Amino acid sequence: MYTNKVKKIIFFRIPLSICNFRCHYCYLAQRDEHYQGIQPVMKYSPEQVALACSPKRLGGLAYFNFCADGETMLLKDLDLYVKELVKQGHFVEIITNMTITNMVDKFMEWPREMLEHVEFKCSFHYLELKKKKLLEVFAKNANQLWGKGASINIEVTPSDELIPYIEELKNFSYSNFGALPHITIARNDSTKNIDYLTNLSDKEYSKTWSQFDSSFWKFKRSIFGKKQEKFCYAGAWSAYIDLSTGMANQCYCGKSLGNVFENPERPFPEKPVGCCSIPHCYNGHAFLTWGLIPDLDTPTYAEVRNRTTQNGEWLNVTLKDFFSSKLCQSNRLYSEQEKKKWILAQKSNFISKSIIYKIKHVGKVILRKK
Structure with missing residues (x-):
């Protein structure tokens, strides 16, 4: 029996370029291969992926993040890949625009005890939802899953174009989710230093988006643009894996760990980054809150994802407890x-x-x- 503490954090990259939205700030839109409409060829079955990522091989329970280049819930058999991992006791976060109702319906068929191990990070693309008249679909799908036992997180990508709609967005969020959404940071991947994607001054940017009182946004702001100099265990305690091939890296910008699905009988590779090579850990809201740099004082992942409402919390008790753990609690420090x-x-x-x-x-x- 494994403790309810995180052993590894694993991020699945899904090379799926299909999306039903066309958000102007989307990182996919900044790439040459954007919106090709191609389903990836999955080299490994859900059962094979689960075997390669078993608690026995990893040494304990893991946090898995499923994120496609396009809309994650458009991946064929997504629910089956998630289910095989959850059956082993792992915890899963799915990044989604929460409008693919036929996939939502598949998750709704799960028993509560399995859904309690899943959190849906609902990307609240307000302008696209409004334009496509999908706001009510978004809210209904998110609330149905939350009511069935899953955890949800409502997250807005701040953009200059969204500013005139802030008040109506806030009202919609209060009415449907019982709290304001969390705010992330839009970044410009085409710049050398991975800068903010905005025309506002830093002072204007902070004044505009700080009104949401988002712990997620506050933490991302605190690390954005700051070079991490302390020893990082990414690659030892984490992996960034192409779900379609099994090819893995230490993190988004790390070195190769090889194919981690190919020989599940072998030990899972552990090669720490040590010193980070990029200007700043732009997705440190996950890497750093889970504790890949133990010497860095950070909130827990639960603290930056959760919100309290009149009807409860966005994160259920079981998942919140797991999301409150740190990697150093289950791993040896060097x-x-x-x-x-x-x-x-x-x-x-x-x-x-x-x-x-x-x-x-x-x-x-x-x-x-x-």
């Missing part, structure tokens, strides 16, 4: 000597690759000159 070893190995690997790249690059230049 000694200072071990940390140095991993950091040196990472630097050596980087230098070796840089030398190889330069040799190849210089060789090509010489050949071109000849």
Whole structure:
């Protein structure tokens, strides 16, 4: 029997470019391969994925995040992949615009005790929902799942275009979800430093969106643009996996861990990042709140996801308890000597690759000159 404490956090990337929305701020819209309308070829079945991610192999229970390039609930058999993991006792978060009713209906058939292990992060794309007349569908689907035992989280992506509609958005959220939505941060992935996606000054931006009193937004603001210098256990305590192939990385910007679905009888790979290579941990609301950098004082993931209403809380008791745990409670902390070893190995690997790249690059230049 495994304790109700998180052992690993695993993020599933789903290369599905199908979406029923066209949000102007969407990261998918910033890519060349946007909206191709292609279902990914899934190399591994739900049962095979569950076997590769069993509590026995991982050493305990994990948090799994399902997020597609497009709309996650448009993935064929999404419910089956989630179900096989939940049956093992794991906890799952699904990122969705909450308008794919036929997939919602499949989850509604689950028993309460299974839904209590699932949280739906409902992306509240207000302008698209309003334009497509889907606001009531969004609210109905979210509340049905919450009423059946699942946890929900209502989250708004702040955009300059949304500002004139803030008051009506707030009223709708109070009326339908009993609280204001949480606020995330829209980022510009095309910029070197992964900047804010806004034309507002920092002061105007803060004044506009702080009125939602979102703990999620406050924490993201506190780490946005700040280089993380302390030792990070991403790659040892976390993995970023392509659900369609099993190919994994340490985190969104980390090195390869290989195919983690291919040989489930082997130990799950553990190779910590050590020193982060990117300007800032732009999805630190998850990586850092779960505790990938134990020396960093952060709220729990439950604290940045939950809201209290007159009728209860967005997170159910079982899931809230799990989301309140930290990775250091179930994993061994490295000694200072071990940390140095991993950091040196990472630097050596980087230098070796840089030398190889330069040799190849210089060789090509010489050949071109000849």
